[in-house]
Amino acid sequence: MAVSEDRVVRGIGHSVKRFEDGRFIRGRGNYVDDIVLPRMLHLEFLRSPLAHARIRSIDTSAAEAVPGVVAVVTGELLAQHSLAWMPTLSGDTQAVLATDKVRFQGQEVAAVIAESAYVAKDATELIDVDYEPLPPVTSPQQALAEGAPVIRDDKEGKDSNHIYSWEAGDAAATEQAFAEADQVVELETFYPRCHPAPLECCGCVADVDPATGKATIYMTSQAPHAHRTLFALVAGLPEHKIRIVSPDIGGGFGNKVPIYPGYVVATAASLLLGQPVKWIEDRTGNLISTGFARDYHMRGELAVKDGRMTGLRVNMLSDNGAFFADAQPTRCKAGLFHIVTGSYDIPAAHVQTEGAYTNKAPGGVAYRCSFRVTEASYLIERLVQTAAYELGEDPVEFRRRNFVRPDQFPYKSATGFTYDSGDYEGALDLALEKLGYADLRREQAEARERGELIGIGVATFTEVVGAGHGAEYDIAGLRMNDGAELRIHPTGKAVLKLSVKSQGQGHETTFAQIVAEELGLQPEDVEVQEGDTDHTPYGLGTYASRSTPVSGAATSMVARKIRKKAQKIAAHLLEASEDDLEWSSGRFSVKGAPEKSTTIQDIAFAAYTNIPEGMEGGLEGVHYYDPPNMTYPFGAYAVVVEIDRGTGQWKVRKVVAVDDCGVRINPMIVEGQIMGGLTEGFAIAAMELIDFDEDGNCIGANLMDYLIPTSWETPAFDLGMTETPSPHHPLGAKGVGESATVGAPAAFVNAVVDALAHAGVRNLEMPVTPDKVWVALQEAGLGG
Amino acid sequence: MRRISVTVNGERHEAEVEPRQLLVYFLREELGLTGTVVGCDTSSCGSCTVLLGGESVKSCTLLAVQADGADITTIEGLARDGELHPVQQAFHEEHGLQCGFCTPGMVLATVSLLAESPSPSDGEIRLALEGNLCRCTGYQNIVKAVKAAAV
Ligand code: FES
Ligand code: FES
DSSP states (O other): OOOOOOOOOOOTTOOOOOTTHHHHHTTOOOBGGGOOOTTOEEEEEEEOSSSSEEEEEEEOHHHHTSTTEEEEEEHHHHHHTTOSEEEOTTSOEEESSOSSEEOSTTOEEEEEEESSHHHHHHHHTTOEEEEEEOOOOOSHHHHHSTTOOOTTTTSTTOOSSEEEEEEEEOHHHHHHHHHTOSEEEEEEEEEOOBOOOOSSOOEEEEEEOTTTOOEEEEEOOSOHHHHHHHHHHHHOOOGGGEEEEOOBOSOOTTTTSSOOHHHHHHHHHHHHHSSOEEEEOOHHHHHHHSOOBOOEEEEEEEEEETTEEEEEEEEEEEEOOSSOOOOSOTTOTTTTGGGTTTTBOOSEEEEEEEEEOOSSOOOOBOTTSSSSHHHHHHHHHHHHHHHHHHHTOOHHHHHHHHBOOGGGOSEEOTTSOEEOOOOHHHHHHHHHHHHTHHHHHHHHHHHHHTTOEEEEEEEEEEOOBSOOOTTTOEETTEEOOEEEEEEEOTTSOEEEEESOOOSSSOHHHHHHHHHHHHHOOOGGGEEEEESBTTTSOOBOOSOTTOIIIIIIHHHHHHHHHHHHHHHHHHHHHHTSOGGGEEEETTEEEETTEEEEEEEHHHHHHHHHHOOOTTOOOSOEEEEEEOOSSOBOOEEEEEEEEEEOTTTOOEEEEEEEEEEEOBSOSSHHHHHHHHHHHHHHHHHHHHTOOOEEOTTOOEEOOSTTTSOOOOTTTSOOOEEEEOOOOOSSSTTOBOOOTTHHHHHHHHHHHHHHHHHHGGGTOOOOOSSOOHHHHHHHHHHTTOOO | OEEEEEEETTEEEEEEEOTTOBHHHIIIIISOOTTSOOOOSSSOSOTTEEEETTEEEETTSSBGGGGTTOEEEOGGGTSBTTBOOHHHHHHHHTTOOSSOSSHHHHHHHHHHHHHHOSSOOHHHHHHHTTTSOOSSSOSHHHHHHHHHHHO
């Protein structure tokens, strides 16, 4: 083997251009709808037009008579196989196909399986369902009111729409803080229902081989291993006879975490018919029935004494839709919402949460946010700004005085988190400097004199990601640990297999760089494989910004195991003692005799050709990582807006985003994630909304009603960074995928409110549309 | 069924199609050109964008029969002799894609834009691409890629 020349290994900190791009820019991606199997059939759903109704009867005969239709599946048919209901990720049950009642508009009622998607769609229109309409419940307040119709009468003994009560923190200590406060500031706000709406909708191709009994399910899954286990539990199939393959995914953002009826019905149909069945959701199906986000009604109260935040009391009521299908750790009924003290050192806090069933779609997911951190961050960042106005103080100075200080880390928060590291003031200072904050405040005052409205909004958020320690965090009982398997081939090329699954995050590049850093291979010599449960180690998947914190750590650890073995082989090759070797960038050399050295490539070859007596051959390993703690990325965002007093339109003049996600593995990819997240945060603040009328009709069930920002509306971003490594992650990385969506909405809303604050305006509800601003302008006497 | 004749990526195809079949499904299912994808039901997203006679169109808004006699370029036809088109190269260099789902449409819309306006400003780019949604990138790197391809 040739000894390689000294070279720069493009490991951590290098903006390596993405390896996955090659296929996407050529149109050679392999998304689920691109998969075509011989004899494949197509599935289309008939969905409920009503939000709440009893099903009197379903007549499928006309649909069955359509040429090309192979079968029509109803809930009754599924019930014969005990498949009409499935467990949810939150320990509830969800109808696969409705049997007794429909509980939200768009619910799956029947499925047509046909030779083409066009025929299947035609036939759904011939299914005759006789509904007896029931009064719909369209808000959690209505759901919990006396005498509300009980939505989940399928549940034995259930006589209300209440789902859960959950609390965190110390109620008595919080009471005390409020009793002693100089001032108490309140904010009641609603984080409305929105939707991750990845550009690719959900879908699957289920292929149950009648000869072998093996079920191969190609599906849009952010968590293929967890899904396989759940499939085994739902369908009673032996787990080794289920193979989930998650191909290229066209964006996920949490939407592809839950299990949907489409996957189950397609699999059941393939099992019954002995042919592959494809289900591809259309956009309306995606928006009307799959994992929504937020829908939290929140009330926050802040106790202040001598300018310090001394207590925080939060009440939250969640609208979970017809089935409690939120994706979140088992013990946390409202996800990680109790991170609500944010970046502030608040000695006492109490969070009380309640959840309610309504006649809306289920599947509360975190739309690019780690389990409800976004709602928490929004509430505290809005509340802090409100408090600053009430105290007559600059919102930035009020924040600064109350930050958790760098010397307080590891910091134990009043609701039970242990923040790993942070320098909140450092990030804030950089953001303000990039923005020119002091000048802007002057400009704002002058503009007001002229009758012009400028607003400056800041958010200094802290996130909690990388779930999580196995003893504390599980999904449906499965510990949130992830595996990495690494094999170095004889010629020094490697394959890394992971439990997680990229949906655009660039894993094939980032994780190759981690191996590069640890072993001194070039990243292009490492192929990263994910998504196929038959060929990758177990783990819980990609969401909640956990890939780098958990699988990134697993990758480091397995590479280090391999390096240990490599050192033994090197000692053998160099005829030296292991302890006399030193490692640098892909090479072991004898201490004091650098000319005596051997490269990782030479060692790899030796692992298969020339190993010491008694050593096992090969150069590979596996590591399952159990994070000792979560990681706590943070940042400071600042937004400047200008308001048109005549129309209520607001225009973004500048966005500054300073992020600290610990060590950045590929800075280019990290910045890409941040810009994507900022855009989704802007979208939620400005336009995205899944709304319902009083009959429970979903308004926002297509891309003409559900507004996703285009390049035209989306502002330009000015990014900055600080770097505070995580002390417990092997690389110091914290995860970044969701930071910007967590921090951005409050920054945008704070900016618009700030423009009107001098006239007493304290709150505007998202999405902050021009009509809402216009009304606020009129009420505040600022109308143009 | 109706008989059509279309040229796709320089190759002529004769086919029998159902009159109601959308062009995007003709390309994907009859010709196996799966680079053109579907992201919505309302002609809102642009992920199905192809070039028809050199101009970008959403192939979900056309029936296959309407494309009879047309000359179509899909993403698969853009690279020549293994060489990436400069726009494809620029998207890679500037990190103008993440999940890749919008990318074929974005790239083709860009090719069409640059044919009309060889050195557009940021504002012109943002306006010209507003028919193509991207959920991942936040557009900033797409704008950079378009500019890089323009010079
Ligand atoms: S598929 Fe959305 S515009 Fe054609
Ligand atoms: S890269 Fe995912 S939609 Fe644009």
